Amino acid sequence: MIKVKSPRDFGAGLLFILIGLGGFWFGRNLNIGIASRMGPGYFPMMLSGLIAALGLLVMIKSFAIDGPEIEKPQLRPLFFIVLSMLAFGYLIERIGLAFSVAVMIIIATFARRAKFDIKETLLLAIGMGVFAVFVFIYGLGQTLPAWWGK
Amino acid sequence: MDLGFLNNLIDGFIAAGSLNNLFFCLIGCMLGTLIGVLPGIGPIPTIAMLLPVTYGLGPLTSLIMLAGIYYGAQYGGSTTSILVNMPGEASSVVTCIDGHQMAKQGRAGAALGVAALGSFFAGCVGTVFIAAFGPPLAAFAQKFSSPEYFALMVLGLVTAVVMAHGSLVKAVAMILIGLLFGLIGTDVNTGVQRFTFGVEELWDGMDFLPMVIGMFGIVEIIKNLEGPEVARQAMSTRIRDLWPSLQDFKDSWKAVLRGTLSGSLLGIVPGGGVVLASFAAYTIEKKLAKDPSRFGKGAIEGVAGPESANNAASQTSFIPLLTLGLPSNAIMALMMGAMMIQGIAPGSAVMQTRPDLFWGMVASMWIGNLMLVIINMPMIGLWVKLLSVPYRLLYPAIIMFCMIGIYSTSSSFVQIVLTAIFTGFGYLLLRLDCEPAPLILGFILGPLMEENLRRSMVLSRGDPMIFFSRPISATLLVLALIVVALIVLPQFRKTREVAFVED
Numbered sequence: 001m002i003k004v005k006s007p008r009d010f011g012a013g014l015l016f017i018l019i020g021l022g023g024f025w026f027g028r029n030l031n032i033g034i035a036s037r038m039g040p041g042y043f044p045m046m047l048s049g050l051i052a053a054l055g056l057l058v059m060i061k062s063f064a065i066d067g068p069e070i071e072k073p074q075l076r077p078l079f080f081i082v083l084s085m086l087a088f089g090y091l092i093e094r095i096g097l098a099f100s101v102a103v104m105i106i107i108a109t110f111a112r113r114a115k116f117d118i119k120e121t122l123l124l125a126i127g128m129g130v131f132a133v134f135v136f137i138y139g140l141g142q143t144l145p146a147w148w149g150k
Numbered sequence: 151m152d153l154g155f156l157n158n159l160i161d162g163f164i165a166a167g168s169l170n171n172l173f174f175c176l177i178g179c180m181l182g183t184l185i186g187v188l189p190g191i192g193p194i195p196t197i198a199m200l201l202p203v204t205y206g207l208g209p210l211t212s213l214i215m216l217a218g219i220y221y222g223a224q225y226g227g228s229t230t231s232i233l234v235n236m237p238g239e240a241s242s243v244v245t246c247i248d249g250h251q252m253a254k255q256g257r258a259g260a261a262l263g264v265a266a267l268g269s270f271f272a273g274c275v276g277t278v279f280i281a282a283f284g285p286p287l288a289a290f291a292q293k294f295s296s297p298e299y300f301a302l303m304v305l306g307l308v309t310a311v312v313m314a315h316g317s318l319v320k321a322v323a324m325i326l327i328g329l330l331f332g333l334i335g336t337d338v339n340t341g342v343q344r345f346t347f348g349v350e351e352l353w354d355g356m357d358f359l360p361m362v363i364g365m366f367g368i369v370e371i372i373k374n375l376e377g378p379e380v381a382r383q384a385m386s387t388r389i390r391d392l393w394p395s396l397q398d399f400k401d402s403w404k405a406v407l408r409g410t411l412s413g414s415l416l417g418i419v420p421g422g423g424v425v426l427a428s429f430a431a432y433t434i435e436k437k438l439a440k441d442p443s444r445f446g447k448g449a450i451e452g453v454a455g456p457e458s459a460n461n462a463a464s465q466t467s468f469i470p471l472l473t474l475g476l477p478s479n480a481i482m483a484l485m486m487g488a489m490m491i492q493g494i495a496p497g498s499a500v501m502q503t504r505p506d507l508f509w510g511m512v513a514s515m516w517i518g519n520l521m522l523v524i525i526n527m528p529m530i531g532l533w534v535k536l537l538s539v540p541y542r543l544l545y546p547a548i549i550m551f552c553m554i555g556i557y558s559t560s561s562s563f564v565q566i567v568l569t570a571i572f573t574g575f576g577y578l579l580l581r582l583d584c585e586p587a588p589l590i591l592g593f594i595l596g597p598l599m600e601e602n603l604r605r606s607m608v609l610s611r612g613d614p615m616i617f618f619s620r621p622i623s624a625t626l627l628v629l630a631l632i633v634v635a636l637i638v639l640p641q642f643r644k645t646r647e648v649a650f651v652e653d
Contacts (some may be wrong), residue, residue, distance in 0.1 A: 008581070008582050008583045009317075009582075009583075011581070011582045012320055012323075012582040012583065012584055015578065015582060015584075016323045016327070019327055019330070023330055023345075026345050026347070027344065027345065030342065030344060031340075031342070034612060035607050035612035035613075035614070036607050036608060036610070036611045036612030037607075037608070037612075038603070038604045038607060039340065040337040040339070040340050040342040040344055042604075043333065043599075043600040043603065043604075044330060044333055044344060044345075047326050047329055047330045047333075048330065050326050051323055051326045051327055051330065054319055054322060054323040054326070055323065057319055058317075058319055058320060058323070061319075068583075070581055070582070071581060073577070073581060074376045077371075077372045077375035077376055078372050078573075078574075078577055081368060081371060081372055081375075081549065081573070082368075082570045082573055082574065084549065085368070085549065085553055085566055085569060085570050085573070086566065086567065086570055088553045088557075088566065089553070089557065089563045089565075089566025089567065090563060090566075092557060093563075097554075101550055101554075104546075104549065104550065104553065105546040105549075105550065108545070108546045108549055109542070109546065111372075111375050111545075112375060112542055114542070120543075124543060124546060128546065128547060128550055132550060132554060136554055136558065140203060142554075142558045143558075143561075144554070144557070144558060144561075
C-alpha cells in the first residue's frame with residue numbers, strides 16, 4: 001500500500017495537475033498551429049503540459065519524502081471575509097457606498113472568534129461608511145454612488 | 151564612464167521637484183511608512199490597493215508615489231522592529247534581533263538613528279547606482295530583439311525561482327501558472343478569446359488588481375484572524391536622543407558601507423530584493439565581527455548592515471525594470487503594471503522616449519529618502535501610537551480600502567467576485583505551502599513572453615536553435631542553465647536551505 005507521506009505536497013501536486021488539465025480542457029478549441037506560425041493555443045498548451053508534469057512530479061515526491069500535515073482550515077474567517085466582500089460588491093449599486101461599507105464591516109466583524117461587541121461594531125460601521133464617502137467621493141472624486149445608490 | 155548622466159540627473163531633479171510631484175512623493179513616503187509600521191499589511195497589497203487612485207495622476211507622479219510607498223515601507227518596518235520587536239515587513243525581520251535588544255538596553259534612539267541614517271546613505275548610493283548603471287544597460291538592451299528578450303525573461307524567471315524560498319518545483323509551477331493566467335483574454339495576434347468563459351470583463355485580459363488583492367491582501371487578513379490576537383506593546387522607555395553617539399558612528403559606518411554594497415547588488419538580481427538583502431547583510435556582519443557573540447545582544451552593526459542593505463536593494467531593484475523591462479520581484483511586477491496602465495512600455499526605450507520619467511523617478515527616490523529621514527525622526531512617537539490600534543478595528547478598514555479600490559476601477563461586481571475567487575485560491579495555496587509571489591511575476595510577463603517567443607519562431611521559421619545561434623540570447627540562456635545546474639548541486643542546495651532557515 002502506498003502512503004502519502006507529505007500531504008501538503010500531495011495537495012499541491014493535485015492542484016497543479018488540475019490546473020494543467022483545466023488548461024487543456026478549456027483551451028481544447030484553440031488552434032495550436034506550428035512552431036513557425038503559432039496559433040493561439042500553442043503557448044497555453046505548452047504551459048498546461050508543463051504545469052501538469054510538474055504537478056505529477058510534486059505528487060510522486062509526496063509519496064517518498066515526509067512532510068507536514070495540511071493545517072486544518074478554519075472556515076469562519078474565510079467564510080465571513082469572503083461573504084463581506086461579495087455583499088459589498090452586490091449592494092453598492094443598490095444602496096450606495098456608505099451603507100454597503102457599513103454592511104460589509106458588520107459582516108467582517110463576525111470573522112473573529114471573539115465575542116461580538118454590538119456597540120463597537122455599529123460605531124465602526126457607521127464611522128467607516130461616512131469616512132468612505134468623504135474620502136473617496138468628496139475627496140478623491142471617485143464616481144461611486146454615495147448614499148442611496150443610483 | 152560618461153558623466154552626461156549628471157545633466158540628466160539635474161533635469162530629473164527639476165521634474166521631480168515640481169510642487170505636485172513633491173506632494174505625492176511625500177504622500178507615498180508617509181503611506182509607505184504607515185504600512186511599514188503596521189504589521190499584517192505589506193507593500194504588495196498596498197501598492198495594488200492604491201493603483202486606482204493613481205490613474206488620474208500623470209505617469210511620473212504616480213510612479214513617484216508608488217515608489218515612495220515601497221521604500222517608505224522599509225523605513226517604517228525598522229521602527230516597529232526596534233521598538234516593539236515586531237517586524238512590520240519581512241525585510242526588517244533581522245533588524246528585530248539586535249535592534250530590539252538595543253532598545254531594551256535603553257539605546258532605542260541610537261538604533262533608530264543608525265537605521266535611519268544608514269538607510270538614507272544607502273538610498274543615496276542606490277540612486278547613484280541607478281543613474282550610473284541605468285543608461286549603459288539600457289543602451290545594451292537596445293540591441294535586443296525578440297529572441298534576446300525571451301532569453302532574458304527565462305533567465306529572470308529562473309533566477310527568481312532560485313531566490314524564492316520554499317520548494318523549487320513548486321515555485322516553477324507557480325510561475326507557469328502565472329504565465330497561463332496572464333494569457334487570459336483576447337489573443338492579440340488572432341483575436342481569438344482564450345479562457346474567458348464568456349465573461350465580458352475578461353475579454354481585455356484579467357485585471358491584476360483582483361488577483362493581487364485577493365491573494366496577498368485578503369488572504370493575509372484571514373491568516374492573521376486564524377491566529378490568536380497578539381497584544382502589541384511598545385517599549386515604555388522614552389526615546390531620548392535620536393542622534394547616535396560618536397562611538398556608535400565609529401562602530402557602524404563600516405557595516406553601513408558593506409550593507410549598502412551587498413544590498414545594491416542583491417537588489418539588481420532577479421528575485422533578490424529587500425528581504426534577501428537584509429538577511430545577507432546580517433550574515434555578513436556576523437561573520438566579519440571580531441566577537442560574533444555580541445550579535446543578538448544589541449550589536450549596532452546588526453542594525454546598521456541590514457537596514458542599509460534593504461533600502462539600497464529597494465532602490466536598485468528598479469534597475470532591471472527601468473532598463474530591461476524585466477521586473478525582478480512581485481513589487482516590481484506591480485510597478486510594471488502601473489506603467490503599462492499609463493501607456494508606457496517599461497524597458498530600454500523609456501530612457502530615450504521619456505527621459506524625464508526615468509530621471510525624474512531616480513531623483514524622486516533621493517528626495518523621498520531625505521523626506522523620510524526628516525519627517526520620520528520626529529514622528530516616531532506617532533507611529534508607535536498607531537501600533538496600539540487593535541487589529542479588530544484595523545482589518546475591516548483594510549478590507550474596505552481593498553474593495554473600494556477594486557470597485558472604483560471598474561464599477562463591476564464581476565471584479566469583486568474575481569477577488570473572492572482569488573482569495574479562495576490564495577488560501578488554498580497558503581495551506582499547501584505554495585508561495586504566491588512568483589505567480590504575479592509570471593502573470594505580468596505571460597503575454598510578453600508569448601509574443602517574443604512567437605516572433606522569434608517566425609524569425610527562425612520554427613527552429614528553436616535561434617536562441618542559441620545569437621550570441622546575447624545564447625549567453626543569457628547558458629547563464630540560466632548554469633543557475634539551474636547550481637540548484638541541482640547538493641552543496642548549493644544546502645546553502646540555500648540554510649540561508650532561508652532564519653525565516
